[in-house]
Amino acid sequence: MGELRLMKGNEALAEAIIRAGADGYFGYPITPQSEVIEYLTAEKPQERTGMVVLQAESEVASINMLYGGGATGKKVVTSSSSPGISLMQEGLSYIAGAEIPVLVVNVVRGGPGLGDIQPAQSDYFQSTKGGGHGDYRLIVLAPSSVQEMSDFVPVAFDLAFKYRNPVMILSDGAIGQMMEKVELFDTIPRLTDEEVKERYPWATNGKPKGGERRIITSLDLDPAKMEEHNRHLQEKYRKIEENEVRYEEFQCDDAEYILVAYGSSARIAQKAIQLLREKGVKVGLLRLITLWPFPYKRIEELAAKGVKGFLAVEMSAGQMVEDVQLAVNGKVKVAHFGRLGGIVHSPEEVVEALEQKIIGE
Amino acid sequence: MSEIAIKDIIKTENLVYKKTKLMTDKPLSYCPGCGHGTAHRLIMEVIEELGKENDTIGIAPVGCSVLAYEFMNVDMQEAAHGRAPALATAIKRLWPDKVVFTYQGDGDLAAIGTAETIHACNRGEKIVIIFINNGIYGMTGGQMAPTTLVGMKTSTSPYGRDVSLMGNPLKITELVAQLPGTYFVSRQAVHTPSAVRKAKKAIRKAFQNQLDDAPGINFVEVVSNCNSGWKMTPVDSNIWMEENMFPYYPLGDIKVDGEIIK
Amino acid sequence: MTEEIIIAGFGGQGVLSMGKILAYSGIMQDQEVSWMPSYGPEMRGGTANVTVILSDERISSPILRAYDTAIILNQQSMDKFEDAVKPGGTLLYDPNGISRHPKRTDINIYRVEAAKKAAEMGNIKIFNMIVLGAYLNIKPIVKMENVIKGLKKSLPERHHKLIPLNEDAINVGMKSVETVSTTV
Numbered sequence: 001m002g003e004l005r006l007m008k009g010n011e012a013l014a015e016a017i018i019r020a021g022a023d024g025y026f027g028y029p030i031t032p033q034s035e036v037i038e039y040l041t042a043e044k045p046q047e048r049t050g051m052v053v054l055q056a057e058s059e060v061a062s063i064n065m066l067y068g069g070g071a072t073g074k075k076v077v078t079s080s081s082s083p084g085i086s087l088m089q090e091g092l093s094y095i096a097g098a099e100i101p102v103l104v105v106n107v108v109r110g111g112p113g114l115g116d117i118q119p120a121q122s123d124y125f126q127s128t129k130g131g132g133h134g135d136y137r138l139i140v141l142a143p144s145s146v147q148e149m150s151d152f153v154p155v156a157f158d159l160a161f162k163y164r165n166p167v168m169i170l171s172d173g174a175i176g177q178m179m180e181k182v183e184l185f186d187t188i189p190r191l192t193d194e195e196v197k198e199r200y201p202w203a204t205n206g207k208p209k210g211g212e213r214r215i216i217t218s219l220d221l222d223p224a225k226m227e228e229h230n231r232h233l234q235e236k237y238r239k240i241e242e243n244e245v246r247y248e249e250f251q252c253d254d255a256e257y258i259l260v261a262y263g264s265s266a267r268i269a270q271k272a273i274q275l276l277r278e279k280g281v282k283v284g285l286l287r288l289i290t291l292w293p294f295p296y297k298r299i300e301e302l303a304a305k306g307v308k309g310f311l312a313v314e315m316s317a318g319q320m321v322e323d324v325q326l327a328v329n330g331k332v333k334v335a336h337f338g339r340l341g342g343i344v345h346s347p348e349e350v351v352e353a354l355e356q357k358i359i360g361e
Numbered sequence: 362m363s364e365i366a367i368k369d370i371i372k373t374e375n376l377v378y379k380k381t382k383l384m385t386d387k388p389l390s391y392c393p394g395c396g397h398g399t400a401h402r403l404i405m406e407v408i409e410e411l412g413k414e415n416d417t418i419g420i421a422p423v424g425c426s427v428l429a430y431e432f433m434n435v436d437m438q439e440a441a442h443g444r445a446p447a448l449a450t451a452i453k454r455l456w457p458d459k460v461v462f463t464y465q466g467d468g469d470l471a472a473i474g475t476a477e478t479i480h481a482c483n484r485g486e487k488i489v490i491i492f493i494n495n496g497i498y499g500m501t502g503g504q505m506a507p508t509t510l511v512g513m514k515t516s517t518s519p520y521g522r523d524v525s526l527m528g529n530p531l532k533i534t535e536l537v538a539q540l541p542g543t544y545f546v547s548r549q550a551v552h553t554p555s556a557v558r559k560a561k562k563a564i565r566k567a568f569q570n571q572l573d574d575a576p577g578i579n580f581v582e583v584v585s586n587c588n589s590g591w592k593m594t595p596v597d598s599n600i601w602m603e604e605n606m607f608p609y610y611p612l613g614d615i616k617v618d619g620e621i622i623k
Numbered sequence: 624m625t626e627e628i629i630i631a632g633f634g635g636q637g638v639l640s641m642g643k644i645l646a647y648s649g650i651m652q653d654q655e656v657s658w659m660p661s662y663g664p665e666m667r668g669g670t671a672n673v674t675v676i677l678s679d680e681r682i683s684s685p686i687l688r689a690y691d692t693a694i695i696l697n698q699q700s701m702d703k704f705e706d707a708v709k710p711g712g713t714l715l716y717d718p719n720g721i722s723r724h725p726k727r728t729d730i731n732i733y734r735v736e737a738a739k740k741a742a743e744m745g746n747i748k749i750f751n752m753i754v755l756g757a758y759l760n761i762k763p764i765v766k767m768e769n770v771i772k773g774l775k776k777s778l779p780e781r782h783h784k785l786i787p788l789n790e791d792a793i794n795v796g797m798k799s800v801e802t803v804s805t806t807v
Contacts, residue, residue, distance in 0.1 A: 006647050006656065006776065024455050052454045057480035061447040064440065064477070068448025071438050072418065074455045094441050178685050179643065179658035181650045193456070204436035206416045206459055215430045217421075217439035264686070271684035346688035 002183045009149040009175040010035035012182045013079065013105060016153035018045045021188040022103075023074035024052040026065035028084060031117040032173040033107035036079045049190055059084040063091030063104070070100040071216040073196040073203030075157055079105035081173070082123050083114060085131075092166055093132030096233075097218030101160035103153070104138075105169040107176040110342025118342025119173030121263060124319035127170050128292040135230055137237050139167045139244065140291040142262040146180035154188060163240055164202070170291060172315070174264035174344060246289035247298060251277070255284030257358055258302060260324050261313040262288040264344065269313045272350035283354065291320070299327035309333040309358035313350055316340070333358055381406045383414060383434045390428055394595025396585030397425060399551040400464075400493055401432050403561045407568050408435060408460065417460040418452050420445040422474075424466035425499040443474020446481035449488045460571055462489040468498050471507040471533040478533065485542030485577040489567045492534065492580065495587035496606060503590035507531040510609055515590070530609060534582045538616045544577030545570050546616035550584045550607070552599045563614070577619065584610050624679050626764050627687055631672035631704055632696025637751030640777070641694075642673035644755065647773030648765040649677040657685040670699050677764060694758055696737075698722055711806060715758055725803070732803040733761055740795050749792035756796020767793070 007015070014036045017025055025045075027037045037055060045051035056062040062078045069076040080088065085106045095102055106127065110120040127140045139159050141152045149171060156167040197205060207213040220226045251273060252258060261269040266287040276283045286302070288295065299310070309332055312321035321336035328334050337353035339345040383405035389398045408417050414435060421429040423442035430437035440448050445463035453461040470478050470492050481488070497515055498504040504517040508530050512521040522530070538546040545567055549560035560583060567579035584606050588598035615623055628645070632638045642658050649656040659674040674690075676682050693704045695716040701723065708714050710729045718724070719738040735757035741750040759765065765773070770793065774786050 004650060006643065006650055006658070024451060026451060052451075054450070054454065056447070057476055060444070061450075061477055061480065064444035064447035065451035067440070067444070067451075068420070068438060069451035069455050071448075072452055072456060076451065076455075090441055091444070098439070174659070174686065177660055179646060179656075180682070180685075181656050204418050204438050205456055206418065207414060207434075207436050209415050213434055214436050215439070216437070217430060219427065219439055221428075267682075268684040268686060271687075274683060344686050346686065347684050348688050 002185050005182050005184060006179050007146060007182050008035055008177060008179050009143070009146045009171060010107065010177070011039050012146045012150040013153065013169075013171075014039035014043070015184060016150040017077055018043060018049055018051060019185055019187045020154040020157055021049065021075060021190040022051055022077050022157070023190055024054070024065075024069050024076045025078065026054050026056050026062045026069070026076065027078045028056050028059050028062050028080065030059075030081045030084045032109055032119075032176050033079050033081050033105070035176070036105070049187065051190065059087040060091065063088035063095070066102040066104070067091055067095050067098070067100060070095065070102040071098065071203065072205040073200035075190070077103040077105070079107065081107045081109045082111050082120070085123065085126070089126070089132035092138065093134050093136060094218045095166045096132075096136035096138065097134060098216050099164040099233075100166070100216065101157075101164050102166050103156045103160055103169065104166060105171065108170065108172040110340075116342040117173065119175075119177075119264060119315065119344055120342050121172055121265060121314045121338070122316040122319065122340070123170065124291065124314065124316060127168050128294070128323075136233060137165075137240070137292055139163070139165055139240060139293075140170050141167065142170050142288055142291050143175060144263050144266045144287060146175065146178065146182050149175060150182050150184060154185065159244065161200075163236060165236065165240070170263070172263050173342075241293040244290060245293045245295045245297070247295045248287040248289060250285040250287060252284035252286065252302065254282050256282040256306075256308045257354060258284050258286055258307050258310050259313050259350070259354070260286045260288065260299070260310055260320070262291060262320070265313045265315055265338070268345060268347050269350055271347035272354070275347055275351050276354065281354075281359070288320075294323045294327075296323070296327040299324060300329070303328045303331045307332060309335070311350075311354050311358050312336045313345070313353075314338045315344060381409045383409045385432055385434045387431050389432060391425065392589045394586065394588045394598065395425075396495070396551045396583065397493060399557060400491065400560070400583050400585070401429060403551070403557070403564050404462065404464070404491060405433055405435075407561065407565045410565070411460075411568055411572065413460045413568075413572070416458070417462070418456070420448050420461075420463040422463070422465040422469040424469050426464055426466060426493065427500065429464050443469050443472070444477055445469070446474065446477040446486070446488070446490065450481050450484070450486045453486055453488050457487070460489075460568060462491060462568070464491045465493070466499070467492070467494045467496065467506045467508040471531050475533070478537065479540070482537040482540045482578045482580065483542045485544070487571055487574065487576070488578060489571055490578060490580045491564065492582040493585050494582055494610065495585045495590070496530070497587050497590040499587050499590045503587075503592075507533070508610075510605055532610070534580065534610075534615060537578070537580055538621055542577050543580055543616055544575045544619050545579040545614075547580070547614045548582040548584060548610060548612050550602070550612055552586060552602060556612075582610070584612065624677075624764070626677045626692065626762065627690050628675045628692045628694065629672060629687075629690045629704055629707065630675065630694040630696075631670055631700030634671040636671070636696050637748070638671045638696065639673050641751040641755050642675040643777050644770065644773050645675050645677070645765070647776045648769045651769035651772040651776070652765060654679060655682050657682045659685040670697060670703075672700065692758070692762065694754060696754065701725065713761060715754070715761060715800070717754065728804070729806060731805045733757065733800050734803050735796060735800045737796065737799070740799055741792070744792065744795065746788070749788060752789045752792035753796035753799065756793035757800035758796075759793065760797040760800050
């Protein structure tokens, strides 16, 4: 068993970054995730593992530091919260286009604009549908506990390098700020420069002796070649959709109604299920772990096998619900419930919403 | 001249100039008369002479030299507009033994990328920045740049740059020289053989400083013409550059070994 | 066993750190724990509060609207959280600064003069440990040895010399708690 600690989600994430063998963290402070860079600077990872930590001048610089560092084959990561992530969208588009493996963590807060500093889940569209310009996707993982803030870091790095694709951990202010028991995984050693060169022959870290130079770019002025590159990206995305959908089912076997949720909403939904089951309502939870790729197939199956209705529970005005609707495709009722602008809904409100929006009609 | 006579002339023993192997064979896409090609060649010659072909990572900007990676035969990355110093910062910190340089134009370095430029310089990143200043946005069709001279006509200052409306031309090189994080700051040109020799010396010094782990940025501005954007012949543009650009952007070293010398 | 607690008072009363010590004590006896500082609409009252859950099972929602126990340390929190105690649940409060005392009859109500006792002990900083002692007397959900271990884990090493003082304060709290009214 690994080391047990009581940690905030943001702290567990920071510790996991060091333990996952990351080579560099580049970030800019923003509430509610500043504990990440505070923890990292206090921990002196340059002494623990040799990892670089740098406070950049902006989120724009941070994401471009990830571009430069990731393009050399090193494991690099940044974290921010909603307004900062908006600033990173240009860089993420370039990174996706140039196929650079990086990890970006978004501890979401209320928006739009400066919004507030309370937890929200209103960055779902931005994270799962692209976010910046062009046709691209991020692989998006949604932790729903402090434990998963730690556990998802090595998983995210593995996916990033497996597919040469940016990966986002989409958390929220509740998961970032709350403390829970965490079992920390043992430190994964950082790759040596030689190992990086051997594993990632595409990386630009000095032309191999007697070999060809490498170029990392997202540009091709020849539209035919650009179309070809786009097709290649789409093929890769189809492969990810085929292989990397992750979710967890909770009391779905006999469920007549299903709540679909992720992150802190999934935790609240779980409590709502307990309250509903006490009332005799057969309800289950489909907890999304990957937001992209999305479990369309599983939801379609559940809709086909007799589930009477789905309630998408998310702290937004209704973003993920659109994907649930796509999957259900009109077969049964789909509704949305969620508080907005940084207000976290209570389990009781979720119970009420299911009763009124799905069961009642 | 007959064919036999040419063969007689082209012999190894008659060789006076040879293209560095670190320039690819791809024909340069720059306008005839433009200084970019010469600046590319000088950087690649220096890297070859320093024996760092296999240890160099270069960053291309957005602008006319967006395709610099097509011509420079070392590992290259293509940055978003203005962000090259951020890329270079991370690369150098993750690979401190490698040689890292950015190649940026005036719009890239002194307008959209000002924050990245100033903060990389202020942190004293141990990289080389080569800054090509031709006072105009060449690639997008000759719009006003942060370095466009007062009164200079461009497609977005069609009646000449009016300070009251458009502000002043930015001497970013003098500005970064003030920062303790810059170690070597020089302004050069590549329009005459003697200017090329001096420019190469400065570029070489910049890279040598990086190899010597000098504490800070090595920043070389190359004032260049843009005969297409300036709507002049190459020869006229060089004369215009000497008469108009050089008085505002005077050539020579500005900071050497961390000390401002002028 | 699952115990869902809200601890609410002013910033500076040690509300968050008391919750943290309680949570760490739970970990020391192999329980699942969560510690959720004031988030959501209730944050706008100018008070500091934290939801702490200790359970033998995986914890679902860390954010709640009804609690097994409310530990209330100022009037604003009394106004907000008295009604949030589940029927049959527990309310513990410090009467210092309370002008409207709890009225409910379907819950168990206790009081502890923690501010007064802390002043008597000459150290206002141990206020929260007196409250913790009172709570643990009412609901001994964590063993004293695990509380001490929890204290060690949550205090930086340089403050470990203060652990005996904290232990004294917990004992004072245990002895000082008074029953106001119970449902049985």
